[in-house]
Amino acid sequence: MVIPMRTILRPVRRSGQPMSRRALAALVLAGLWLAPATAFAHAFLVRAVPGVGSRVASAPGQLTLYYTEGVVPHFCQVRVTGPGNAAVVVGRPHAMAGHPAVLLVRLPHLAPGRYTVTWHAVSTDTHRTQGSFHFTVAGRGA
Numbered sequence: 001m002v003i004p005m006r007t008i009l010r011p012v013r014r015s016g017q018p019m020s021r022r023a024l025a026a027l028v029l030a031g032l033w034l035a036p037a038t039a040f041a042h043a044f045l046v047r048a049v050p051g052v053g054s055r056v057a058s059a060p061g062q063l064t065l066y067y068t069e070g071v072v073p074h075f076c077q078v079r080v081t082g083p084g085n086a087a088v089v090v091g092r093p094h095a096m097a098g099h100p101a102v103l104l105v106r107l108p109h110l111a112p113g114r115y116t117v118t119w120h121a122v123s124t125d126t127h128r129t130q131g132s133f134h135f136t137v138a139g140r141g142a
Contacts, residue, residue, distance in 0.1 A: 043067040043101070043123035045131055052133040059110035059137050063090070067121060070100035075122035078105045083113035100124065112139030 047066040050056045063078065073093050080088040091106030103121070118132040 042127040042129045043069050043071045043121045044129055045119065045121075045133075048117070048133060048135075050135040053135065055136045055138050057138050059107070061107055063105040063107055063117060064096075065093075065103040065105070065119060065121075067101045067103070067123070070124040071095070071103060071121045072124060072126075073103060076103060077120040078103070079118045080105075080107070081116045081118075082110065083115075085116075088115070110137050112137050 044067060045065060046068055049064040050060050063080070065078070073095050076093045078090060078093050080090050082088050088110070089108060093103045093105050096102040096104055114134055114136045116132055116134050118130075120128065120130045122128050
């Protein structure tokens with residue numbers, strides 16, 4: 001159902017009294033002020049080490065994921081696949097001490113090749129996010 005714009009913009013009547021323009025403006029401004037707070041209520045990945053799309057000379061021993069807000073490690077998942085889409089057994093994600101928005105994941109020795117990291121995060125306010133990225137281990141002589 002489509003509601004005509006003139007109906008949306010018509011002042012709300014309560015007991016036969018039109019809503020004042022000031023009250024309507026305050027209501028609209030309050031809605032705009034609260035909207036960004038809801039939009040950012042998710043833990044988005046802002047940085048990773050090794051970096052997104054990076055090429056590293058030697059295999060990292062750990063994956064570090066930085067999020068926009070605190071996450072609940074118990075409900076987070078990190079999967080890594082290597083060359084030939086082979087699954088890599090990684091450690092359980094855990095938060096960096098004193099930094100609830102940073103997840104650490106222990107990695108085994110990685111052979112040279114391209115790796116894909118797929119992550120699922122649950123923020124402290126229970127919102128879920130997910131994503132993936134690649135990095136490449138160049139190996140010796142890179």
